[in-house]
Amino acid sequence: MRQDNVIKAILMAVAFSAILGLVLITVFIFKEGMPIILRIGGREFFLSSDWDPRAGRFGIFSMICGSMMVTAGAMVIGISFSLGLAIVLTQFSPPRLTAVLKPVIELLAGIPSVVYGFMGVVTLVPLIRIHLGGPGLSVLAASIVLGIMVLPTVTSIAVDALNAVPRPYWEGSIALGATRWQTTHMVMLRAARSGIVAAIILGMGRAVGETMAVIMVAGNTPAIPHGLLDPVRTLTANIALEMGYAAGDHRRALFATGVTLFVFIMVLNSIALVVSRRGARRTGAP
């Protein structure tokens, strides 16, 4: 019994390493990034789009806008495809298609993000440049690439949400003479609503946080884009592009960009957590 307690204590200590990691990350990112935000003022840092590190001017408003635009675009594509796939897999699921789709979605998740970015550069960007105009490296290109990249995440969570709807809901609706599609959108999607919302928000988190693929296709001009065909720089791209040579205040400003991103992500994740908890309580699903 004593040996058992020792093992329990050791396991508990190890289990806290996740918390330790989270605390360390938070402390170090804020310690490096907060001082410069406080010094130049939140208003200047967040609301000015004047980013000129050599002149000592650090305003990330254009990057905040950039991240939001790219994420919104990605979600338009990501949500429609992911929900479609989740519905196919859970409500219609023709066995042969399911057998193909499931591994395909998992393999899509496995393709490295640099490869997605590269594919965007060599196929999508020239298409946009030739047929729609502009430099090709654009909000649109980044949105499409990101939309494909968030697809596996959103699909798998939406599938779980739809599978968690109690079976009698489906049976009841079919017994009342509803078609499968009527059952899907009137009963199943409604019952799984909170899980699907959580899936979408987590997908947004993915899109906001993605770095390498975005750098490759977005063009990275630090200015507010005026249309879908303009180049754009996101918060993540700002960090990754300039970290290599930044020093002093410049590096601190990049950490401050990291702080901004970190807060964005934490807010999104908390919303997702609350939404899915509330949903679980209401339907009694796990």
Next chain:
Amino acid sequence: MRLPPVAAERIVLIVLWTIAAITVGVLLFIIAFILAHGLPHVTWRFLTDSPESMGREGGIFPMIVATGMVAGLAVLIAAPIGVATAIYLTEYTRETRVTAVIRFGADCLAGIPSIIYGLFGFVFFAITLGLGLSVISGALTLSLMVLPTIVRTSEEAIRAVPYAYREVSYGLGSTRWQMVTHVVLRSALPGIATGVVLSLARSIEETAVVMLTAGSALRLPTSLYHSSRTLSLHFYILSREGISMSMAYATASVLVLVVLGINLVAYWLMRRFVASGGIR
């Protein structure tokens, strides 16, 4: 607006099939495109030579070694910690405030973007702990990044072990630890392995983290404290700086084949686990 339900169903089915077809098409297109352009350049010499003139010629041997070291080490660090966490959460405690806090920590870690991990690894492991841009800094940072995946998959795998197994083990007079190691872990092993293998793939493909923590030196890393360049970062630099498209395609082919291969292994493990009565 008001379509007859049966017609609506037909239209919906067509849309859904189209979506499914496009998804499959995108995956096949990406793989085929990369392999068609890259495989002709993947020779034995390419895999075993060092790069020359910044990667314009030569091979990728040092990057393969660096990738193996960084990703392998990351998983070696994260797997024991992750599995121990999962064992604690499932076998050694009830749902209390403590487990809620640990779960919350793991959930938060899972949502943090890789570039933030990169920033953290840079300032904490490379600078504060003085490890520099090195294999070990990269591996430690990556291990933190994949930890939540390993915890989550191990937890699910352990929970899927039927309760009767534990009762039988106790009934035969084993201690809790014997029950965990001899019975629970053994039957949860394929599920745990799936998580570990997926983490390995994620570590290999990760670019932003290694860019900020492991450096980009072209030479062969012979020590954990050497700066190194992994395959994914090498591919990024080759294509982004326009050094050599044929070398970029070839590197991408190797990267895609390795990562997809590992994912297929994970998928196969998972199916075996499910077939053996593991999860639902």
